[in-house]
Amino acid sequence: MKIITIVGARPQFIKAAAVSNIIREENKEILIHTGQHYDNNMSDIFFNELGIPYPDYNLQVGSGNHGEQTGKMLIELEKIYLEEKPDLVLVYGDTNSTLAGALCASKLLIPVAHVEAGLRSFNMSMPEEQNRILTDHISKYLFAPTDTAVANLKNEGVVNNVHNVGDVMYDATIHFKNKALEKSQINEKLKLTPGEFILTTIHRAENTNDINRLEGIIKALNESEEQIILPLHPRTKKYIDEYKLMIRDNIKIIEPVGYLDMLYLEMMSKKIVTDSGGVQKEAYFMGKPCITMRDETEWIETVNVGWNCIVGTDTTKILKAIMNFNPLGEQKNIFGDGNASNKIVRTIV
């Protein structure tokens, strides 16, 4: 079987690290990198570190407004799909690369498989919500990571070929956790005491592109008594500079790190404060309390079992949670058995 896989943004490289090598055991995979993320520490580092096959094509679309970025991808993808004639196109998650990959295939009547189908925030102002709903409705195979995702699809009338296989990021964490402990040198670099720092990430457009929300977050981190480690997404760096937000000494800003360093930091942290989808899940995998700086989450199970709390961007709420939030319940098996990637490939083939 000939499968085209589309990746373009950081979390998609990590997901492909779990799935691509399994696809290649018995199939032909063509890997297309749209170039949505392009800095070394947002892209190449993941390929080098995680043994992801080198992309067969890099569209190099770079950054831009949503229409421009998605449109450029569509133009280039169509040429490749027509030339390569794949049996199926596989897309991950909810980025502009996901939507472009799926839409282009759908128009050419090539079946689409969507990994991480059925996630919903019920907030249509998020570009990710638009991308995932549209992608789900044009996909032939829907690989849902959780029961909630399956129920969300059912509510929208999508019931055929829906498979709850678990979460491919759980597969990736299991696969790379020991390697992170062995190989990561981030601790030597940052001289951290395990269990005595808060790991933070911020990149969600609704938080960075709104001065009040970003200010609310930075103020809380500044006022916290804790040491904060903040690997900073380039989008957020741009807005912190533009809004001239002051950063206190308790916050250590570092460049975005590779996946192994990130897993290591997660494992050594006391709590995780984030607006990332993937990092919320990894906090759960690592057994760390998660404080989510959003108004809602797609990963509602982590909240329901008491390991994640939603605080938005209100300074007082974030500060209170940093001080007081501790998980209330035992962890449950929410994200499958660590074999999502195998199940996806078996189902498709």
Ligand code: UD1
């Ligand atoms: C994108 C996804 C988001 C995902 C995130 C993962 C969309 C709409 N958003 O958000 O769902 O959670 O990736 O990290 O697809 N930039 C660089 N270098 C890079 C990449 C980006 O400097 O290598 C800067 C540029 O200023 C760019 C900005 O970051 O304009 C935003 O990048 P973009 O890919 O549009 O969105 P993300 O915030 O990364």
Ligand code: UDP
């Ligand atoms: N990540 C990383 N380095 C960083 C920040 C995040 O390797 O500096 C990893 C993180 O461990 C997770 C994924 O990137 O696996 C999450 O991606 P991101 O937060 O960019 O996007 P989202 O999951 O919100 O779409």
